[in-house]
Amino acid sequence: MQSTISGKAYVLGDNVDTDQIIPAQYLTYNPAVAEEYKMFGKYALSSVPPAQAGLPKGHVPFHTRDEFVSDYKIIVAGKNFGCGSSREHAPIALDAAGIQCVVAEFYARIFFRNSVNGGYIIPFETSDRLCEQICTGDELKLDVAAGVLHNLTTKEKWQLKPLGEVAPIIDAGGIFAYAKKVGMLKA
Amino acid sequence: MPAMTMTEKILARHAQKASVVPDENIWVDADILMTHDVCGPGTIGVFKHHFGKDARVWDREKVVIIPDHYIFTEDKMANRNVDTLRQFVKEQNLPYYYDVGTDKYKGVCHIALPEEGHTRPGEVLFGTDSHTCTAGAFGEFATGIGNTDAGFVLGTGKLWLKVPPTMRFIFHGELPPYLMAKDLILAVIGDIGCDGATYRAMEFAGDGVFALNIEERMTLCNMVIEAGGKNGVIAPDKVTLDYVNSRNKSGKPYEVVSTDPGAKFCFEKVYDVRKLEPVVAKPHSPDNRAAVSEVKGTKLDRAYIGSCTGGKMTDFRAAARILKGHTVKIDTFVVPATSEIAQGLRAELINGQTLEQIFLNAGAKIGAPSCAACLGGPSDTFGRLNTPLSCISTTNRNFPGRMGHKEAKVFLASPLTVAASALSGTISDPRECM
Ligand code: SF4
Numbered sequence: 001m002q003s004t005i006s007g008k009a010y011v012l013g014d015n016v017d018t019d020q021i022i023p024a025q026y027l028t029y030n031p032a033v034a035e036e037y038k039m040f041g042k043y044a045l046s047s048v049p050p051a052q053a054g055l056p057k058g059h060v061p062f063h064t065r066d067e068f069v070s071d072y073k074i075i076v077a078g079k080n081f082g083c084g085s086s087r088e089h090a091p092i093a094l095d096a097a098g099i100q101c102v103v104a105e106f107y108a109r110i111f112f113r114n115s116v117n118g119g120y121i122i123p124f125e126t127s128d129r130l131c132e133q134i135c136t137g138d139e140l141k142l143d144v145a146a147g148v149l150h151n152l153t154t155k156e157k158w159q160l161k162p163l164g165e166v167a168p169i170i171d172a173g174g175i176f177a178y179a180k181k182v183g184m185l186k187a
Numbered sequence: 188m189p190a191m192t193m194t195e196k197i198l199a200r201h202a203q204k205a206s207v208v209p210d211e212n213i214w215v216d217a218d219i220l221m222t223h224d225v226c227g228p229g230t231i232g233v234f235k236h237h238f239g240k241d242a243r244v245w246d247r248e249k250v251v252i253i254p255d256h257y258i259f260t261e262d263k264m265a266n267r268n269v270d271t272l273r274q275f276v277k278e279q280n281l282p283y284y285y286d287v288g289t290d291k292y293k294g295v296c297h298i299a300l301p302e303e304g305h306t307r308p309g310e311v312l313f314g315t316d317s318h319t320c321t322a323g324a325f326g327e328f329a330t331g332i333g334n335t336d337a338g339f340v341l342g343t344g345k346l347w348l349k350v351p352p353t354m355r356f357i358f359h360g361e362l363p364p365y366l367m368a369k370d371l372i373l374a375v376i377g378d379i380g381c382d383g384a385t386y387r388a389m390e391f392a393g394d395g396v397f398a399l400n401i402e403e404r405m406t407l408c409n410m411v412i413e414a415g416g417k418n419g420v421i422a423p424d425k426v427t428l429d430y431v432n433s434r435n436k437s438g439k440p441y442e443v444v445s446t447d448p449g450a451k452f453c454f455e456k457v458y459d460v461r462k463l464e465p466v467v468a469k470p471h472s473p474d475n476r477a478a479v480s481e482v483k484g485t486k487l488d489r490a491y492i493g494s495c496t497g498g499k500m501t502d503f504r505a506a507a508r509i510l511k512g513h514t515v516k517i518d519t520f521v522v523p524a525t526s527e528i529a530q531g532l533r534a535e536l537i538n539g540q541t542l543e544q545i546f547l548n549a550g551a552k553i554g555a556p557s558c559a560a561c562l563g564g565p566s567d568t569f570g571r572l573n574t575p576l577s578c579i580s581t582t583n584r585n586f587p588g589r590m591g592h593k594e595a596k597v598f599l600a601s602p603l604t605v606a607a608s609a610l611s612g613t614i615s616d617p618r619e620c621m
Contacts, residue, residue, distance in 0.1 A: 015381060015472060017586040024562040024589075027225045028257060028264035030271065031334070032232020047588035080382040083415060084586055085562075086317040088229060088333035109386050109417055110317060114333035165212055165349075175339055175347075176237045184214075185343070 001171045005100045005122075005142040007073025009134050010062060011055040012048065016077055017084035018111065022093040023047040031092045040089055041068040041096030054136040062097070069098040074140050077104040078131045081123075082111025088118060095120035101142060103130060103149060103160060116166045119174030124149075125161040190449035192353040194388040194420055197328040197444050201311045209352035209453070217249065218310035218327075220340045223296050224254040226315035226333070228271040233338025244279050245344035248437075251283040251305050252276060253296040258287055258557040262565035294525035294556030297321040297409065297495040301401075302527050304434040307441035308423040313340055317412045318495055318583065324404035325431060326423035326443065331412065351417045352453035353388040353446075354379075358395030360461045365618045367505060368403035369497065369581065369601035371395075372410040373466045374458065377476025385415035387453065390446065395460045396421060401430045402501040409496050410583050413473040422446065465617055467579070468599040471587045479604055479616045488576040490515065490609035491590070492602055493522030493554070494561040497581020500531050502602040507542045509606035509620045510549040516612035519551040520570035522559045529556045551609070563591040572597075579608045 026043045029036040045053065045062045054060025064071050075081075075094065081104035082090055091114050094102070101122040102115070115123045124147065134140070139152040147160040163170060172178035179185040188206050191199065199207040201215040222230050234242065244250050252272050257265035269287055276284040283305070285293040293299035297318050300306050308326035312319060315337045322329035332346070340346050356375055376383070389411045396404065404427075408419030421427075422445040431441070465479040492498065492506050503523070523529040532543040532553070546553055552570075560570035561582045572578055572591035578598070580590065585597035600608070603617035610620065 015586075017584075019562075019584070019586045019589050023593075024564055025566070025591075028262055028268060028565065030228040030232065030264075030268065032229050032236070047593045049587050049593065080385065080415065083381060084317065084584060086315060086319075086331035086333055087226065088335060106382070106385065108382070108415055110331055110333060113336060117339070118333065118335040175335060179339070179343075184345075 001144055003144055005074060005144060007140065008071060009074050009076050009136060009138045009140050010070070010072035011131050011134055011136045012075060012077040013052050013055060013131060014078035015080045015083055016048065018082060018087050018090040019084055020047045021045060021082065021090040022087065027087060027089055031089060037092065037096055038068050040093040041098070044093035044097040055131060056135055060136050073098060073100050074142065075099055075102040076130050076134045077102060078129065079105045081107050083108035086110045088114045091115040091118060091120040105129065116169050117175035122170055126158065127161060128158050130158065190447035192388065192390060192450045192452065193326070193422060193444050193446045194328055194353050194390065194418060195350060197309055197311065198348065198350055207350045209350050211350045212347060213350060214345050214347050215311055217313050217340050217344050217346060219249050219251055219305055219312045220337060221251045221253060221296055221300060221312065221314035221319065222337055223256055223316060224268045224272060225256045226337065227252060228268045229334035230315055230337040230341065231271060231275045233334050234341040237338060238342040242342060244341050247279060247281050250281050250341065251300065252281065253285050253293060253299050254287050255295045255299070256558045256562065257564050259555050259569065260565045260567050262567070265565055292526055294523070295495045295498065295558055298499060298524040298528070301325060301434060302525060304436045307431055307435060307439065308427065309442040309444045313337065313346060318409055320411050320416065320419050321405050321409040321495055323408040323418050323420040324401060326421060326427055328418055328420070330418045349386070351386055351388040353390050354384055354454040355390045355392060355452040357393035357457045358391065358460050359393050359457065360395050360459050361398060362395060362460050365465060365603060365621060366460065366463060367601040367603060368399055368406040370463060370466050371460065372407050373468055373476055373599065374463055376410065376414045376474045377466065378456070379414055381413060381472055381474040382415045384411060387416055389414065389416045389419045391419065391421050397424055400501060401426055402499040405499070406496055410473070413583055465601060465604050467604065467614060468585060470585055470596040470598065473584060473599060479614060482614050483616060485614040486577065487517055487579050487608055487612055487614065489517055489578040490519040490605050491560060491570055491578055491580040491582065492605055493520065493524065493559055494582040495524055496583040497602050498522055498524035498528065500528055500535070502581060503532060503542050506602040506606040507537055507545045509603060509610065509617060510551070511537060511540065511545045513549055513610050515550045515609040517609060519609045520554060520560065521546050521551045522554040522570065523556045526556050560590050563589060579605050579614060581605050
């Protein structure tokens with residue numbers, strides 16, 4: 001697990017579902033094939049209604065220079081991030097687009113599991129409504145172990161919720177690495 | 188032993204524990220792992236990457252593969268994905284594969300599973316699809332997982348889970364003829380919100396639930412994920428067992444599990460079904476409920492009757508009752524969930540006409556069994572919303588872009604309400620057509 005994650009924030013609202021994160025028409029790519037994995041980055045967040053894309057203003061494209069990888073590194077969102085389908089393509093799309101962690105009030109269960117067990121992104125939870133306090137483009141720095149999020153642009157900081165029981169899985173890098181570590185699978 | 192809910196009991200047994208409590212993390216044994224053409228290739232990739240190219244699945248009798256999502260399309264990648272499934276089935280010599288283009292082809296996985304005898308009370312079913320929760324209608328623990336988890340199960344037969352606290356929803360009274368299970372579950376989701384059951388089990392009980400047939404019970408459990416639920420469950424009764432026994436070809440024994448008296452629920456709500464009304468979920472969220480009477484007259488471009496939620500015999504019977512002898516005013520798409528249901532449409536009669544004739548005579552188009560436009564899919568998918576149309580649908584989700592175009596508006600409703608609305612071209616109350 002990295003000790004700090006730094007980069008620009010991309011801010012979204014509540015109930016960002018998996019169809020918005022990666023629309024169903026792109027699920028024909030197979031994430032197990034490296035060249036196809038990249039394609040999920042290209043279409044990440046492509047069904048977010050424009051007015052809700054890049055809050056508070058909206059209408060901010062997620063990709064700026066590169067069409068596969070976004071300049072943004074951290075997603076800040078409201079409640080129930082990742083609701084909807086079980087498609088692992090959703091955290092994969094964010095990972096392929098260069099997102100390293102999401103900070104949301106809480107997650108839909110399957111999205112959360114997929115993020116942790118696949119080792120794609122770190123899903124942090126916050127008791128503050130940060131999607132109304134952080135602006136798209138703000139420079140953030142996250143101290144992963146301490147769970148402290150700094151907004152370098154505004155000089156604010158927040159204590160996020162502890163990762164708790166999933167911390168060892170995130171730390172190991174996913175469910176397979178974790179199962180090997182605890183002796184459930186042969187190393 | 189402490190009193191447990193049926194979800195807790197099933198999980199405890201599959202973790203070889205005398206008891207479990209909510210929020211406890213446990214490793215459970217899977218009875219069935221199901222995957223399909225959208226998540227199967229990724230799952231197989233994870234499995235091969237971690238267990239080796241020549242590794243064998245943990246138990247070939249327990250793996251079920253059902254291509255259903257992107258079937259009748261020219262899309263090369265989609266067809267390639269079915270080839271990937273086919274290849275894996277061959278390598279592993281898997282007995283339960285329902286291949287496209289053969290007599291074994293079924294259609295939508297959540298309906299195919301019970302039809303083919305892969306759902307039994309007391310079991311643990313994992314599927315790489317969020318609506319795997321549908322099988323809770325058979326009194327089992329059934330939940331959706333991702334590719335990594337599924338790859339892990341394929342190799343080990345095990346998965347870690349957090350035991351969910353259970354919410355209980357009790358329905359009393361006899362369902363009036365203008366209401367269906369879809370109205371009940373939309374009422375629940377409207378009440379608790381699309382995150383109201385996050386990390387929780389939803390148990391349905393009461394005489395109003397046990398009076399429902401098995402397909403309607405599946406509709407209730409199908410949509411628990413729309414409230415964020417981990418699983419939905421209904422205690423097995425004679426209706427369940429009659430169905431399961433008539434389909435359980437392998438004869439595999441199972442154990443009926445039900446909630447102990449005194450078990451703790453984290454939430455309880457009682458409904459009198461006679462007091463409910465036909466409802467819709469307005470765009471763009473399944474919890475955006477409105478009574479049909481509040482949105483009556485809203486103009487529509489299209490009606491869609493299909494999916495694992497609204498494409499079963501009970502759904503088509505209901506729609507046919509309304510459409511018989513009338514003509515639809517807007518494009519109306521009918522998609523049976525499985526080939527068995529497609530056959531049912533050709534066989535079952537209402538006053539001397541088959542359901543299929545009733546739909547065709549009314550001017551509806553009938554598609555081949557599959558998920559079709561329920562989740563949009565490739566642009567040549569039957570019924571897909573390729574432009575920003577307004578559609579009333581018996582499916583389960585209406586998030587932006589779900590059925591195709593991201594500005595399309597989707598209203599979710601029961602097959603009765605969808606059929607009534609197809610006849611007028613506006614959202615209509617089925618009571619006025621009955
Ligand atoms: S019919 Fe719709 S909800 Fe059901 S499995 Fe297919 S895509 Fe998913």
